[in-house]
Amino acid sequence: MKGAPKFQVLVVDDEQVQREMLEGFLAKQGYGVEAAASGAQAIEKYKGSPFDLVLTDYRMPGMDGLQLLKELKRLNPEAVAVMLTAFGTVGTAVAAMKEGAYDYLTKPIDLDELLLLVQRVEREVGLTRENRELRAQLREKFKVDFIVSASRGMEEALNLVKRAAPSTATVLILGESGTGKELIARAIHYASPRVEKPLVKVNCAALPENLLESELFGHEKGAFTGAVGRRIGRFEQADQGTIFLDEIGDLSPALQSKLLRVLQEKEFERVGSGQTLKVDVRVVAATNRNLEEAIQKGTFREDLYYRLNVVTISLPPLRERKEDIPPLIEHFIAKYTRENEKPTLSISKEARDLLLSYNYPGNIRELENIVERAVVLSRGDTITTKDLPLNLREGKVEDLMKETGKGRSLPETLEEIERLRIAQALQSSHGVQTKAAEELGISERVLRYKMKKYGIGDKDCIVS
Ligand SMILES: Nc1ncnc2c1ncn2[C@@H]1O[C@H](COP(=O)(O)OP(=O)(O)OP(=O)(O)O)[C@@H](O)[C@H]1O
Ligand SMILES: [Mg+2]
Structure with a gap:
């Protein structure tokens, strides 16, 4: 990656020869490397700058590798450490893995194996970091502060967003096409405690009824012609996060009652399965239709409407x-x-x-x-x-x-x-x-x- 900071490795070993050998090898491969001669020294260095990877020997006087690992995890639950164990000491390796070591290598260290392992960690750390940055960017982009509002109508809407976001209350967003319903839905998710979890969007008008059902709830292999494999539905994907049901006014009567059940009981079944699944999902729904009129006409369930509109945010047309x-x-x-x-x-x-x-x-x-x-x-x-x-x-x-x-x-x-x-x-x-x-x-x-x-x-x- 161009311009990316160097991947930083800390080598911890009480034996000078081994320490310098690993340090020299990794430095030659282009990594940023530091070395520590004891667990205590390693902790000091780690506190100074959290390394991307800690390679630690198990047997050391004073604090051993396992104790060091525990301490690192206490400082940073996401710390990545690899344990170097003597040949034949499987028990140590197992204990290390139980304490959350990323992996272990047996001594004498095979340098090719070491390099492959470090490269793998580097890739994974890079991906987690990218994900985190991406999420931070999205959070920034969809911040409530960036929604332009000078009118009373928008101020009121944003006030509701700020008050409703921290809760798990279902939110119904109403407004003509292009008034900013999706923007508001995202702002709610990104201002909520669920921000680190997925925001999943489903356009209820985009699919015919049977496809939409398996889109929402998933299906088992063979549930219907064409269901070649099991499919995880959007509700499952959104577990612990938020589901944004767009164009909710277009939902068919059968799916309306299924949705009502999810809202009431938080449970559903995949199509073609008898097994009931439980989810923890926050629902945000939007429509440009007049739902009260639809209730009058008998095309939208009144009980579903009341379930959905716990908090209603109406976006006035721009005119x-x-x-x-x-x-x-x-x-x-x-x-x-x-x-x-x-x-x-x-x-x-x-x-x-x-x-x-x-x-x-x-x-x-x-x-x-x-x-x-x-x-x-x-x-x-x-x-x-x-x-x-x-x-x-x-x-x-x-x-x-x-x-x-x-x-x-x-x-x-x-x-x-x-x-x-x-x-x-x-x-x-x-x-x-x-x-x-x-x-x-x-x-x-x-x-x-x-x-x-x-x-x-x-x-x-x-x-x-
Ligand atoms: N208050 C606002 N401040 C800044 N940008 C806005 C605002 N409201 C809407 N937008 C922008 O206008 C565009 C349309 O908004 P959005 O997609 O949220 O509308 P919508 O109500 O979901 O429309 P539709 O019903 O057609 O799906 C988007 O690009 C959105 O970022
Ligand atoms: Mg929209």
Whole structure:
């Protein structure tokens, strides 16, 4: 790994010759090595800087290898130590492993074997370190502090996030598409005591019922045609962590009752298995549907609704919290200039006013897309109205044609017009996709595809 700190090994042996031999060998292989002549000296050195690996002899006067190992583990439960034992003393090796030694080597030390072992530890330590860093990065990225909020509605939502996060209470997040439901779900997990455990996402609208069931609960080999092996479900994967059930309003009645049971009893069975499994999972659910209406219509179970909405966080649409627009613009300009390695950009007053006057059927995701595009298109140090999509300008098609005439290709012009019409239709149908598709004379599937293309809609199912 380029630039990574050297892997540090501490060699502990009372015999000078052996000590210097190991030290010299490992140093020649490029490791950072130090040596200690006794257990006490080793502890001193370890306290000064925790080594990645401690290679210790077992038989030493004073503190022996086993005592040293115990002391190291007390100082750092994740300490990695390898015990060097005399040939034929299996009991010592077993005792060392019981105390949490990583492995043991018998003397006389085979240097090739030693090298392989050190390399293996190095790889594993590297992986744990990477994982830890990755988690720290994610925690940083999804910190509640980074969620932009200037409006009362968002402040209230974030307040709830902070209060609900430390508990295991089920949280229901409501809001139109693109209002930040997933962002809030992640913030809850990363602000909760479960942060070191998995956050597992399931998009309940992405799969047909039978596949979703085995996705959620897993299945046994042969449970149904095509079930070639056993599968561990998402609930099991999320044990001790958080499961994020996205688009919960799309869950079929049968799965609704299974989910209700998990919420009530914390137990379920894999498909095709009689064995009941227990899990400790925190549930965060989200939907852009109106669940109360769905209950009225009989498509959503009322008892499940009450189980889910222990804490409900409602994210208002962006058009109802325009105070959030200016800080969001700044936030996204900073994000995308950084990502595209562009110098600092400002935005003209006209462009800002235009962004403030639009009403965002695709909510924050749409604003984010508009700003990203503007950052990419902008020349010079200021974003101007020219860098914004034409549909913000609410012009007639003829006006659009005039504007698009200036230096835009035919496909670009057509895309602008398409984007404009879709945005209009979504606006007039208040975001109801069935209605918008009907108005546009296209299928809902095509509409969703185009919304995605233009950044005014659903995102793919991500599992992390
Ligand atoms: N308050 C906010 N501050 C900063 N970024 C935000 C905020 N709200 C949303 N975003 C960003 O907007 C985008 C859309 O948010 P998100 O995916 O969480 O929405 P959603 O409600 O889950 O949408 P959908 O219903 O379509 O799945 C994401 O890139 C997210 O990071
Ligand atoms: Mg989402």
